[in-house]
Amino acid sequence: MKHATIKRRFEEHLAQEGQRLTNQRTQVFECIFATHDHFSAETLFGWLRDTGDSGQVVSRATVYRTLDLLERGGFIESFNTGMGEKVYEHVMGHHHHDHMVCEECGQIQEFHDERIEALQLENAAKHGFEVRGHVLRLSGLCRKCRRQATVQD
Amino acid sequence: MKHATIKRRFEEHLAQEGQRLTNQRTQVFECIFATHDHFSAETLFGWLRDTGDSGQVVSRATVYRTLDLLERGGFIESFNTGMGEKVYEHVMGHHHHDHMVCEECGQIQEFHDERIEALQLENAAKHGFEVRGHVLRLSGLCRKCRRQATVQD
């Protein structure tokens, strides 16, 4: 999906909800969709501060408020790394995926398996449960850290 | 597994680590293994305060410290509900399982599917990732809340 398309959707979304397109929201939006990384609220705040091309800094509060706004609007998704950190990623033009988090270096690897998704729904149905979302996070060692661990032993 | 057996293991575990069997630890242990529910640190603290059969109350700090101790010892497991709450459950004599959390009433339903576990490992192997743990949490509506939602609509 093209950047311009996503941006238009964002603007439409705001308009639909009777919300305003402010400078700050634009900055946050641009910053998020300029990366393909996972990021925390604090990280994003740092990016916005550092890439101060406009000189204006978006406050922490607004960063949180805008992240919330974008998540509710379905532009980004969040999940807990399990290490007390909530990380976000943009979701437009992405397929749904799950995560493997390296306990050593924090690296996040994405993966996706349609068969797992199907089995989740199967299990949910068995319990009369209606699935609205899910989190599947494997934690352990990434390839790189495994190699290093082997060398050290 | 019998309660007495688990307790003996706990005592052995403490001994092995050169740690002491204190009154407080016993109380926390008993309280946890007297239930089959999932609980948060705060909930557990409440239980300990309310079941004040001994009159003595275990402090919040000690509750947290003991939970940590038990988790590291493999007696309990924790996971995030995704609603900013970390919940624990005891794990002795239990099989591993995953969770469905109702967004409406907070009810937690357990489930287990060996096929999903296998697929997780398969995907990890594909990325050279060594799995040490995983979290699979479905969120949505439980059977009860679905029914209520239907009625209200």
Place this chain on the structure above:
DNA sequence: GTAGGTGCAAAGCGTTTGCAACAGA
């Protein structure tokens, strides 16, 4: 003009920690 948005600083929440008193071993 006006409802909605912002920044600030303070509060909130769940959790952790420093320290002096305490208690198993």
Place this chain on the structure above:
DNA sequence: TCTGTTGCAAACGCTTTGCACCTAC
């Protein structure tokens, strides 16, 4: 005795909120 453990209260990290000022519409 002597080291590990406890309770307290303060600190913590991340997030949310109240409020006065600001700004897109």
